[in-house]
Amino acid sequence: xxxxxxxxxxxxxxxxxxxxxxxxxxxxxxxxxxxxxxxxxxxxxxxxxxxxxxxxxxxxxxxxxxxxxxxxxxxxxxxxxxxxxxxxxxxxxxxxxxxxxxxxxxxxxxxxxxxxxxxxxxxxxxxxxxxxxxxxxxxxxxxxxxxxxxxxxxxxxxxxxxxxxxxxxxxxxx
Numbered sequence: 001x002x003x004x005x006x007x008x009x010x011x012x013x014x015x016x017x018x019x020x021x022x023x024x025x026x027x028x029x030x031x032x033x034x035x036x037x038x039x040x041x042x043x044x045x046x047x048x049x050x051x052x053x054x055x056x057x058x059x060x061x062x063x064x065x066x067x068x069x070x071x072x073x074x075x076x077x078x079x080x081x082x083x084x085x086x087x088x089x090x091x092x093x094x095x096x097x098x099x100x101x102x103x104x105x106x107x108x109x110x111x112x113x114x115x116x117x118x119x120x121x122x123x124x125x126x127x128x129x130x131x132x133x134x135x136x137x138x139x140x141x142x143x144x145x146x147x148x149x150x151x152x153x154x155x156x157x158x159x160x161x162x163x164x165x166x167x168x169x170x171x172x173x174x
Contacts, residue, residue, distance in 0.1 A: 040076060046064075049066070061164050064159070082148075090132060092168065095164065098126065106120075118136055
């Protein structure tokens with residue numbers, strides 16, 4: 001009987017661990033998918049060059065083709081998110097990149113004028129790696145902070161490669 005009880009406890013803990021990532025994660029879950037309210041934007045010039053963002057199996061697969069005069073904002077992975085100004089947050093994610101490159105993590109208004117409240121640069125290395133960066137959200141002086149905002153990963157100025165993102169969390173630094 002003790003052996004059966006121990007097996008039940010171990011299985012329960014394993015199941016709970018697979019479902020519960022962190023009580024402090026401000027995102028719905030660790031998946032990057034349309035079901036988790038993630039979206040994407042790819043500028044027409046990037047689409048014409050073969051770039052794309054595809055959500056599959058809880059991951060975002062970003063294919064980046066370089067163009068003349070690239071802009072970081074030409075490829076975006078977007079999550080609507082309302083967080084407090086004047087605080088810092090920790091973004092954690094896994095990325096598997098074909099080649100080293102750069103990306104920007106931005107917290108901004110979700111509509112024009114796209115005022116930035118935070119901007120952090122992340123250097124991606126080739127291969128699968130875990131990343132962590134701090135997003136320090138500044139206070140807004142023109143009171144537009146109450147408008148809808150979003151967390152965005154900008155990849156349009158990165159190297160020509162495919163990058164897969166997964167296992168994302170976003171927590172307040174306490």
